[in-house]
Structure formats: structure tokens, C-alpha cells
Amino acid sequence: MQHPIFAAVKKQKRAIVLEDVLVQDYAAEGKCLARVDGKVIFIEGTVPGDVVDVQLQKSKKDWAEGYPLRFKKYSADRVLPFCSHFGICGGCQWQSLPYEKQLLYKQKQVNDNLSRIGKVILPELFSIIGADETRHYRNKLEFTFCNKKFIPSDEFRKLKSEGAEIINEGGFGGFHAKGVFDKIVEIDTCHLQHEPTNLIRKAIVAYALENNLPFYDIKSHQGWLRNVVVRSATTGELMINIVLGYDEENQTKLFDQLLKQFPQITTLLYTINKKFNDSIFDLNPQVYFGKGSIIEQLEDFQFKISPKSFFQTNTKQAEKLYHIAREYAELDGTQTLYDLYCGTGSIGIFASKNAKKIIGVELIAQAIEDAKENAALNNILHSVFVTGDVIDICDDAFFETHGRPDVVITDPPRAGMHEKLVKKLLEIAAPIIVYVSCNPATQARDIALLDEKYAVTKIQPVDMFPHTHHIENVMQLKLKL
Numbered sequence: 324m325q326h327p328i329f330a331a332v333k334k335q336k337r338a339i340v341l342e343d344v345l346v347q348d349y350a351a352e353g354k355c356l357a358r359v360d361g362k363v364i365f366i367e368g369t370v371p372g373d374v375v376d377v378q379l380q381k382s383k384k385d386w387a388e389g390y391p392l393r394f395k396k397y398s399a400d401r402v403l404p405f406c407s408h409f410g411i412c413g414g415c416q417w418q419s420l421p422y423e424k425q426l427l428y429k430q431k432q433v434n435d436n437l438s439r440i441g442k443v444i445l446p447e448l449f450s451i452i453g454a455d456e457t458r459h460y461r462n463k464l465e466f467t468f469c470n471k472k473f474i475p476s477d478e479f480r481k482l483k484s485e486g487a488e489i490i491n492e493g494g495f496g497g498f499h500a501k502g503v504f505d506k507i508v509e510i511d512t513c514h515l516q517h518e519p520t521n522l523i524r525k526a527i528v529a530y531a532l533e534n535n536l537p538f539y540d541i542k543s544h545q546g547w548l549r550n551v552v553v554r555s556a557t558t559g560e561l562m563i564n565i566v567l568g569y570d571e572e573n574q575t576k577l578f579d580q581l582l583k584q585f586p587q588i589t590t591l592l593y594t595i596n597k598k599f600n601d602s603i604f605d606l607n608p609q610v611y612f613g614k615g616s617i618i619e620q621l622e623d624f625q626f627k628i629s630p631k632s633f634f635q636t637n638t639k640q641a642e643k644l645y646h647i648a649r650e651y652a653e654l655d656g657t658q659t660l661y662d663l664y665c666g667t668g669s670i671g672i673f674a675s676k677n678a679k680k681i682i683g684v685e686l687i688a689q690a691i692e693d694a695k696e697n698a699a700l701n702n703i704l705h706s707v708f709v710t711g712d713v714i715d716i717c718d719d720a721f722f723e724t725h726g727r728p729d730v731v732i733t734d735p736p737r738a739g740m741h742e743k744l745v746k747k748l749l750e751i752a753a754p755i756i757v758y759v760s761c762n763p764a765t766q767a768r769d770i771a772l773l774d775e776k777y778a779v780t781k782i783q784p785v786d787m788f789p790h791t792h793h794i795e796n797v798m799q800l801k802l803k804l
């Protein structure tokens with residue numbers, strides 16, 4: 324019963340193996356924990372209740388880290404993963420737990436972080452808001468094309484013993500394989516996005532194979548077909564951006580064929596990427612068909628999404644998240660609202676109807692361009708969006724120019740807020756802070772600092788990413804009297 328992920332991991336010399344370890348609880352970052360001889364062992368790829376032999380990768384005085392070499396007993400909580408690529412593809416690692424259990428662990432994770440790290444007086448957490456749709460929830464999916472595919476060693480052995488032909492070179496579409504940089508996991512059906520996403524990927528693969536067009540070789544950085552990004556909106560609009568290593572005379576034939584085969588595509592772009600990395604941020608996507616962007620709708624607000632725009636990837640849950648953030652802001656039409664780490668301005672725009680003024684701050688200039696465009700699209704005239712680092716922008720002069728904040732909504736990346744910003748927020752003392760976080764550990768650290776002047780009044784976790792360990796949490800903080 325060897326776990327397929329670990330078949331790829333090289334066996335280490337004199338590696339320590341702990342036998343018959345009972346996995347006791349969920350820890351964090353997708354890892355579970357067990358206690359052996361008073362030492363905490365963090366184990367990946369398991370669920371509480373499993374009994375495993377653990378191969379240690381790191382062993383310190385009080386803790387160690389490892390992966391399951393063998394499963395001796397599977398937890399009674401386990402359910403059969405619905406995806407045939409589970410364990411090999413790096414995504415959706417919690418499929419082996421029922422969704423209710425996933426939610427329970429996420430709720431507990433928020434609670435544990437806040438009480439252990441935050442150590443402040445807390446109201447009772449509201450129950451985590453789960454997703455109605457636990458599959459097909461992503462509005463953006465990126466596949467990689469590659470000339471080599473990864474075959475897990477047990478499948479390899481099986482094919483060999485059957486005398487079957489092993490084909491691991493040619494042209495494939497899928498996701499990067501965990502721990503193997505130059506090969507991809509070939510995907511048949513990915514359940515993260517509604518069709519025609521998988522069908523589009525397969526049609527592109529088939530076209531390239533039929534026409535002898537080379538798939539990208541990650542090691543030598545040669546080849547034509549690199550990636551495809553599919554973005555869909557609840558409005559029905561569908562954008563695809565095909566990333567290619569170089570211009571190829573006949574590429575329009577592929578584009579025309581896709582448009583004919585998939586009339587759902589409302590805009591098609593292609594991007595030439597001659598770089599060694601996959602990021603398209605410094606590249607120029609070319610519009611081949613349609614308007615080059617799609618429109619997403621949350622309530623009656625519209626958002627323009629371009630190939631490079633950031634947008635929350637789970638539209639339906641984003642709507643719920645923004646709804647809570649807006650409710651916690653307690654706006655009555657008279658307040659000045661700051662939207663810090665605003666991205667493309669979506670939270671501020673969502674809350675705009677009941678704010679006197681919105682001021683958004685964001686590091687990425689392109690996102691601020693989108694935010695301004697989105698504000699215009701929704702006829703929001705009482706907004707200002709500023710590009711820059713929050714710790715440089717949010718100084719006394721800034722607050723003097725735009726008005727003292729009545730409400731601050733802050734939505735930092737995983738690292739949480741910079742201490743300098745937390746200090747500024749304490750100084751400026753807005754009556755309400757709404758803290759949206761994708762990392763309860765850094766959120767807990769920050770509220771411990773804010774505790775000097777703020778009381779936590781509401782806590783609401785939201786699940787944005789079913790079958791993954793990622794957690795989103797919204798908090799309302801009020802100035803202590």
C-alpha cells in the first residue's frame with residue numbers, strides 16, 4: 324500500500340522509519356500530526372485516524388517531519404477520492420476526507436491559531452461557510468503542455484510487468500508533477516472547472532500532435548506549445564489564452580478550429596513566451612478573437628477580467644466573502660472606507676453603495692488600472708485607487724488628503740500585515756477594521772498587536788477552496804471604548 328506520491332521520492336541512506344504511527348490530528352498547511360515518544364511528528368499525505376510507517380525527512384529535538392512510507396490502516400473517516408489523478412497530481416489533496424470533515428478541520432484551524440498565537444479575548448466563531456459546489460468551483464485554470472510525462476513508479480512497474488509499451492515522451496497536457504520539474508502529470512478530467520475546459524485542452528493536444536508541432540521541453544526550453552489558461556465567468560463568458568514558445572505560421576488554424584469546435588469561447592488570446600519561466604506578467608497577450616477580456620458579475624456589480632487581472636478564483640464563495648466583509652463594515656452612507664491590499668478593487672466596489680468614499684491601495688499598478696476601470700464600469704465616482712506599498716502610502720499626509728478612515732478593510736497576502744502598517748492603524752484608530760485573511764496564523768499575530776486598541780467582535784471563516792487546506796477568515800474588530 325505505497326502512496327503514489329512518495330514513490331517518486333528518492334530513498335535516503337540510513338533514513339529513519341517510524342513504524343505503526345497513529346495519525347492523531349490535523350496540524351496545518353495540509354500536514355497532520357502524531358506524537359511519538361513525546362515528539363511531534365508532522366506527516367504529509369495522511370488524514371487523522373490513519374496508521375502509517377513514517378519515513379522521516381527532518382528530525383529535530385522536539386519535532387520531526389516525514390511522509391508515509393506505507394499505510395498500515397486507513398482512517399475510518401476516509402472516503403474514496405473522486406478524481407482518478409488523486410495523489411499524483413498535486414491539487415485537491417483533501418479529497419480523501421468528506422467535505423463536512425474538511426470544514427471541521429478548517430474551523431478548528433482558525434480557532435487554534437487565534438487562541439494559541441493571538442491570545443486575545445475572542446467571541447465564539449461563526450460556523451465556517453462551506454461551498455454549495457465543491458467541484459467545478461474555479462473560474463481560472465491553467466494547464467501545462469510538455470513533451471514528457473511523469474509516470475509514478477508503481478504504475479511504471481505494473482506496465483512493465485504487463486509487457487505494455489511505456490510512452491512517456493511525445494506531447495501531453497496536464498499539471499506540473501510534484502517534485503519532478505521537467506515532466507507533467509497527464510490529466511484526463513480535472514474536476515475544478517466546468518467543461519469545456521478539459522475538452523479544450525485535449526483538442527489543443529490533438530491538434531499539435533496531428534500537425535507535428537513540438538510540445539515544450541522544460542529542461543532544454545525548446546518547443547512551441549507551453550500553456551493554456553481558461554477563465555470562465557458566471558455570466559457565461561469564456562476566455563482562453565494559449566501560451567506559445569514562438570510564433571508558428573499555422574497557429575491561426577488551431578485558433579480557428581477551437582473557435583469552431585467550442586462556440587462557448589467568447590474571446591481567444593495567445594501569448595508568445597520566450598522566457599524560461601511561465602509567468603505572463605511581463606508579456607503581451609494578443610487578442611485573436613473577441614474583446615480580450617470577460618465580464619464577471621457579483622450581485623449587480625460587474626468586473627472586467629483581462630488575461631493578467633487578479634480575481635478571486637471561486638466566484639460564488641467570493642460573493643459570500645465580500646458580503647460578510649461589507650456587513651462587518653457596518654456602512655451607513657456617511658463613512659470613509661479604506662480598502663487596503665485592494666487588488667482590482669473588488670471588495671471596495673462591492674461595499675461602495677453605502678460608503679461616502681472609497682480609497683483603495685495596492686502594490687501592483689496593473690491591478691490598480693483594473694480597479695479604476697471596474698469603478699468606472701459600475702459608475703462609482705466616489706473612489707480613489709492608489710498604487711504603492713501600503714507601508715509607504717499610508718502615512719499621515721495620505722490620511723489627511725483622503726480623510727480619516729471610519730472603516731478599514733484589510734486583505735493582506737499570506738504574510739499578513741507589515742508591523743509598520745499595524746502600528747499606523749493603531750495610531751489612526753478607525754472605529755472599525757475588517758480583516759480578511761488567507762492565513763489564520765499571520766492574522767492571529769496581527770490581532771495580538773491590534774489588541775492594544777481593538778476588540779475582536781466577529782469571526783467568520785469561509786471556505787474558498789474545497790478539497791485543499793486553504794482557509795479564508797473574516798474578522799470584525801472594533802475600537803475599544
Ligand code: SAH
Pocket residue numbers: 633634635664665666667668669670684685686687690711712713714734735736
Ligand atoms: N482584496 C483583493 C486582493 C487581495 S490579495 C481581492 O479580494 O481581490 C492581496 C493583494 O495584496 C494582492 O493584490 C497583492 O498584490 C497586494 N499586496 C501585497 N503586498 C502588498 C503591499 N505591501 N502593499 C500593497 N499591496 C500589496
